């Protein structure tokens with residue numbers, strides 16, 4: 510290939526990169542990742558992702574919230590994405606307090622009626638009027654394995670997520686730097702006789 514042909518190819522590749530959304534080119538792996546914002550969770554590294562590979566959504570807990578549904582619905586229905594991976598993790602901050610404690614903490618710190626604070630500054634219609642709903646909005650959880658299974662189910666059942674989407678969830682163990690399937694705790698199988706012998 511001549512130098513000018515290589516230059517033209519580089520120009521075309523760059524154009525495809527820049528104009529991906531306009532040209533309807535999906536991300537490289539047709540993948541949407543939902544993960545916790547925790548700084549100990551190296552999402553790209555543990556999934557082996559390169560720039561351009563995936564749409565990555567991170568929030569507190571890696572939980573299916575309204576904006577996850579909004580973002581996933583867009584990429585799955587219009588941007589060519591076919592697969593969702595959810596990653597929750599051990600020692601998540603969302604297991605260190607419950608919703609009521611968070612609301613009390615915010616009240617004490619900010620001295621405002623937090624239940625009347627707009628949830629989305631550009632969408633004042635979005636308010637939670639049911640008693641206790643604001644507490645629930647923080648979406649704390651008690652068990653990371655159950656939380657992971659629940660997020661996958663929320664996505665599978667949601668009417669804005671196409672039925673043929675491949676959806677899987679994993680727990681990232683901060684202590685071992687490994688991913689595992691929910692409820693597939695290897696330490697149980699090596700540390701207890703019952704698990705070792707295949708009994709529950």
Ligand SMILES: [Zn+2]
Pocket residue numbers: 545546547569570571598600601602603
């Ligand atoms: Zn977390």
